[in-house]
Amino acid sequence: MKLYEKVALVLRDNIESGLFVVGDKLPSIRQLVAEHKVSISTVQQAYHQLEIESLIEARPKSGYFVCYQRSASVLPATSRPAQRPIEVSQWQQVLEVLLSKEGVDTIQLQHAMPNMTESTLKPLLKKMSDLMRHQVALSLPYGDIKGALVLREQIAQLATNSGCVLHPDDLVITSGCQEGLSVCLRAVTNPGDIIAVESPSFYGSMQAIQAANLKAIEIPTNAETGLSLAALELALEQWPIKAILVTPTCNNPMGYCMPEADKKRLYQLAQSYDICIIEDDIYGDISYQLPRPKTIKSFDEDGRVLLCSSFSKTVAPGIRVGWIAPGRYRDKVTHVKYVSSSMCPTLPQLAIADFIHSGRYNKHTRRVRLLYKQGRDHLIQCIKKYFPQDTRISFPQGGYILWVELNKHYDVVKLAAQCKQGEVSIAPGTLFSATGKYRNCMRLNFSEQTEVERERGIRHLAHYIKKQSIVEGHH
Amino acid sequence: MKLYEKVALVLRDNIESGLFVVGDKLPSIRQLVAEHKVSISTVQQAYHQLEIESLIEARPKSGYFVCYQRSASVLPATSRPAQRPIEVSQWQQVLEVLLSKEGVDTIQLQHAMPNMTESTLKPLLKKMSDLMRHQVALSLPYGDIKGALVLREQIAQLATNSGCVLHPDDLVITSGCQEGLSVCLRAVTNPGDIIAVESPSFYGSMQAIQAANLKAIEIPTNAETGLSLAALELALEQWPIKAILVTPTCNNPMGYCMPEADKKRLYQLAQSYDICIIEDDIYGDISYQLPRPKTIKSFDEDGRVLLCSSFSKTVAPGIRVGWIAPGRYRDKVTHVKYVSSSMCPTLPQLAIADFIHSGRYNKHTRRVRLLYKQGRDHLIQCIKKYFPQDTRISFPQGGYILWVELNKHYDVVKLAAQCKQGEVSIAPGTLFSATGKYRNCMRLNFSEQTEVERERGIRHLAHYIKKQSIVEGHH
Numbered sequence: 001m002k003l004y005e006k007v008a009l010v011l012r013d014n015i016e017s018g019l020f021v022v023g024d025k026l027p028s029i030r031q032l033v034a035e036h037k038v039s040i041s042t043v044q045q046a047y048h049q050l051e052i053e054s055l056i057e058a059r060p061k062s063g064y065f066v067c068y069q070r071s072a073s074v075l076p077a078t079s080r081p082a083q084r085p086i087e088v089s090q091w092q093q094v095l096e097v098l099l100s101k102e103g104v105d106t107i108q109l110q111h112a113m114p115n116m117t118e119s120t121l122k123p124l125l126k127k128m129s130d131l132m133r134h135q136v137a138l139s140l141p142y143g144d145i146k147g148a149l150v151l152r153e154q155i156a157q158l159a160t161n162s163g164c165v166l167h168p169d170d171l172v173i174t175s176g177c178q179e180g181l182s183v184c185l186r187a188v189t190n191p192g193d194i195i196a197v198e199s200p201s202f203y204g205s206m207q208a209i210q211a212a213n214l215k216a217i218e219i220p221t222n223a224e225t226g227l228s229l230a231a232l233e234l235a236l237e238q239w240p241i242k243a244i245l246v247t248p249t250c251n252n253p254m255g256y257c258m259p260e261a262d263k264k265r266l267y268q269l270a271q272s273y274d275i276c277i278i279e280d281d282i283y284g285d286i287s288y289q290l291p292r293p294k295t296i297k298s299f300d301e302d303g304r305v306l307l308c309s310s311f312s313k314t315v316a317p318g319i320r321v322g323w324i325a326p327g328r329y330r331d332k333v334t335h336v337k338y339v340s341s342s343m344c345p346t347l348p349q350l351a352i353a354d355f356i357h358s359g360r361y362n363k364h365t366r367r368v369r370l371l372y373k374q375g376r377d378h379l380i381q382c383i384k385k386y387f388p389q390d391t392r393i394s395f396p397q398g399g400y401i402l403w404v405e406l407n408k409h410y411d412v413v414k415l416a417a418q419c420k421q422g423e424v425s426i427a428p429g430t431l432f433s434a435t436g437k438y439r440n441c442m443r444l445n446f447s448e449q450t451e452v453e454r455e456r457g458i459r460h461l462a463h464y465i466k467k468q469s470i471v472e473g474h475h
Numbered sequence: 476m477k478l479y480e481k482v483a484l485v486l487r488d489n490i491e492s493g494l495f496v497v498g499d500k501l502p503s504i505r506q507l508v509a510e511h512k513v514s515i516s517t518v519q520q521a522y523h524q525l526e527i528e529s530l531i532e533a534r535p536k537s538g539y540f541v542c543y544q545r546s547a548s549v550l551p552a553t554s555r556p557a558q559r560p561i562e563v564s565q566w567q568q569v570l571e572v573l574l575s576k577e578g579v580d581t582i583q584l585q586h587a588m589p590n591m592t593e594s595t596l597k598p599l600l601k602k603m604s605d606l607m608r609h610q611v612a613l614s615l616p617y618g619d620i621k622g623a624l625v626l627r628e629q630i631a632q633l634a635t636n637s638g639c640v641l642h643p644d645d646l647v648i649t650s651g652c653q654e655g656l657s658v659c660l661r662a663v664t665n666p667g668d669i670i671a672v673e674s675p676s677f678y679g680s681m682q683a684i685q686a687a688n689l690k691a692i693e694i695p696t697n698a699e700t701g702l703s704l705a706a707l708e709l710a711l712e713q714w715p716i717k718a719i720l721v722t723p724t725c726n727n728p729m730g731y732c733m734p735e736a737d738k739k740r741l742y743q744l745a746q747s748y749d750i751c752i753i754e755d756d757i758y759g760d761i762s763y764q765l766p767r768p769k770t771i772k773s774f775d776e777d778g779r780v781l782l783c784s785s786f787s788k789t790v791a792p793g794i795r796v797g798w799i800a801p802g803r804y805r806d807k808v809t810h811v812k813y814v815s816s817s818m819c820p821t822l823p824q825l826a827i828a829d830f831i832h833s834g835r836y837n838k839h840t841r842r843v844r845l846l847y848k849q850g851r852d853h854l855i856q857c858i859k860k861y862f863p864q865d866t867r868i869s870f871p872q873g874g875y876i877l878w879v880e881l882n883k884h885y886d887v888v889k890l891a892a893q894c895k896q897g898e899v900s901i902a903p904g905t906l907f908s909a910t911g912k913y914r915n916c917m918r919l920n921f922s923e924q925t926e927v928e929r930e931r932g933i934r935h936l937a938h939y940i941k942k943q944s945i946v947e948g949h950h
Contacts, residue, residue, distance in 0.1 A: 099620065116615045132607040136604055139793045142588065142792045204814070211814040339679070
């Protein structure tokens with residue numbers, strides 16, 4: 001860690017722990033120079049870093065001020081799913097969401113679709129267009145079964161940001177993260193095996209569990225720290241769990257980042273029960289924190305972590321470029337990937353490799369990370385303004401989705417159906433449970449809309465919620 | 476059927492049955508007009524059709540002559556695989572083939588890669604490039620989970636050529652045919668189920684059987700008519716077979732087309748044992764016969780046939796656009812496809828839709844079909860010239876691969892390894908068996924090479940074969 005990063009770390013801790021609150025003036029540069037025994041430029045760099053992270057702002061001739069607001073809303077309570085292996089249902093509902101066509105006027109809060117209008121994405125589009133014009137012949141033959149080497153090299157380099165040391169040979173390119181998760185599940189399990197998952201949990205991975213003839217055991221999950229390790233350990237003692245499937249960094253749908261110590265502890269648990277971890281890191285690179293949080297994979301000593309990611313959430317889902325770092329399951333994963341869809345198209349891989357290599361991927365994620373953080377704060381503000389008082393809201397540390405828990409009398413499935421005819425689309429919480437729990441919850445995104453649209457969408461939602469409370473006689 | 480098609484059919488039958496042989500003069504136009512009671516232009520059209528099919532040629536001022544040569548070589552004998560369900564092995568060998576990097580000088584007879592240098596492919600490349608330039612934004616978001624509607628419409632239309640009546644809603648777009656086959660297998664089976672396959676059989680589908688925890692029962696297969704229905708019926712009586720997976724049209728690796736009556740009978744067998752058929756039609760559109768042979772799907776009354784195809788063999792594999800017509804398994808197939816890799820990229824689908832809609836797909840397949848037929852005749856000629864006298868060769872009716880059976884003392888796995896260091900690459904027969912049978916066989920392609928290269932490749936192979944016969948003391 002560089003000197004300025006150390007100084008920034010101390011300041012960040014002080015802000016995030018609430019020692020300095022929004023609007024507070026921070027120590028002067030001179031004070032910090034004396035306190036930390038570093039140069040003026042080191043302190044300036046530290047402050048600059050915190051500015052990038054939107055934690056502080058410089059006011060001309062006045063100094064630096066905190067602009068970071070801790071969540072003042074109540075977080076959803078730790079979930080209490082049934083503690084036994086169950087078959088995943090809910091496919092019909094997932095399908096409805098997948099097939100839903102939104103009107104041009106619909107405010108889309110439903111899909112986890114990234115912002116794809118920023119100018120920082122343009123170099124990628126240009127590269128794709130150039131490749132298609134000048135190297136179109138590359139789009140015709142079969143490519144490398146493990147994916148284009150130049151891309152695997154870039155991904156290996158990128159992974160150092162999350163504390164991973166990977167060799168290009170340790171990577172297998174997939175058609176998005178969905179294929180990665182499906183392939184990993186099938187590579188490490190046999191039909192009938194039990195998989196431990198967070199609850200709530202991404203519906204795509206749960207449907208993959210179902211399709212692979214596996215059972216899920218939903219583990220209680222805290223809205224701030226993720227999977228309850230105590231509950232997991234209990235489940236591990238009680239059931240022959242084969243693998244743990246988690247999204248510990250910028251979780252979908254909650255947005256939390258599991259603390260580093262917990263990630264390490266989770267890895268040690270997997271070691272002591274000799275099972276593997278499938279780690280979904282698809283939102284990891286758009287954590288609001290810089291440097292980005294470490295992956296569980298970064299603690300992996302014996303290859304038992306299969307890390308899955310893709311550029312679908314950080315860049316664009318239509319690119320369909322994902323990857324697996326399969327650890328000691330490399331051969332099996334290569335087999336299942338080949339069987340799954342043979343090789344992936346070459347040109348998108350080359351375009352992404354160039355996007356990373358030129359530094360533009362980092363530039364793009366830096367840009368959208370700020371936007372998303374602002375989006376989060378704005379969405380939370382809107383929800384607090386319009387939704388019932390007893391609403392609970394998760395407080396994402398990255399990505400662009402959050403979890404809303406209404407009081408238990410509300411029926412969000414009904415709400416979603418009512419909204420569908422209208423102006424706003426949402427993802428009901430039942431999608432994120434194996435058995436249709438979380439009927440009073442919803443996942444909302446804050447990536448694409450303008451602030452005006454977002455507020456309008458939330459107002460519409462609030463309107464339907466109010467109608468429901470009047471009809472049903474609760475509030 | 477139009478009048479001229481009826482006349483052409485009679486003539487074609489006479490040629491293919493050997494009533495007229497190569498070099499024979501055909502009846503004059505006047506004779507046929509009298510015989511069939513049709514107009515001069517109808518007969519002219521019929522002859523034109525047969526010219527397109529390369530069965531006959533017009534010699535100025537002399538009339539029409541047969542230029543079609545029946546296979547004068549001995550076909551491989553009907554295969555005799557073990558008649559019991561077995562686990563598929565051979566993955567390591569398949570992987571070697573997939574990972575093999577050929578030198579620039581290597582004559583590639585190994586992969587089933589289409590000819591991608593014909594000018595008839597250019598409009599597709601131009602369209603892809605144009606789309607990427609003018610509608611690049613379409614490459615960013617998630618697309619339709621079942622695939623782009625415009626493409627499904629075009630495929631439905633195309634399927635009428637093989638006797639199928641399909642609605643766009645009856646189609647699911649996949650990432651190539653490999654994903655299609657994998658998805659179908661997983662949609663219609665449970666782990667442990669038994670699947671009947673041709674023997675020899677495409678290694679990709681056999682590895683998919685293995686990865687889905689299924690067992691294969693290899694059915695004896697005739698080099699001219701395909702799967703032995705008698706043997707299949709015996710197996711159906713004896714074993715609880717769940718599905719039949721076949722490539723009945725332009726088979727990989729043999730090239731035969733199962734006769735229409737046999738296809739119908741196969742369907743009826745599936746009906747009476749109430750099981751389903753997964754039909755791989757990936758080479759169907761480049762059958763040498765026009766109109767192209769009907770699919771088994773065309774006889775499907777109750778939705779038990781899942782038809783899989785793609786544009787990988789007819790256009791280019793790198794495009795990664797395939798499709799499934801899943802019949803009554805539509806919902807399950809949609810689920811497994813979503814889980815497998817979510818949706819497919821949009822732009823390649825739009826480009827292919829345009830390629831079909833503009834008539835250029837038909838133009839391209841007409842063009843390459845002729846090339847491939849010439850390639851087949853040339854390759855067979857080369858093999859007969861250089862290989863041992865007792866070599867047997869299949870006689871493809873479409874596509875660009877054929878099957879060579881050396882006498883049983885030869886070891887083609889060794890041969891392939893020797894060739895690898897050298898000038899030519901081949902696919903050893905063991906890849907096409909669940910258990911490593913066909914060690915004296917190989918699959919060769921005749922798509923890409925010039926005639927000079929092809930002859931040189933076969934000469935090299937013959938050299939190694941001769942070396943082996945000297946070392947091993949057989950001939």
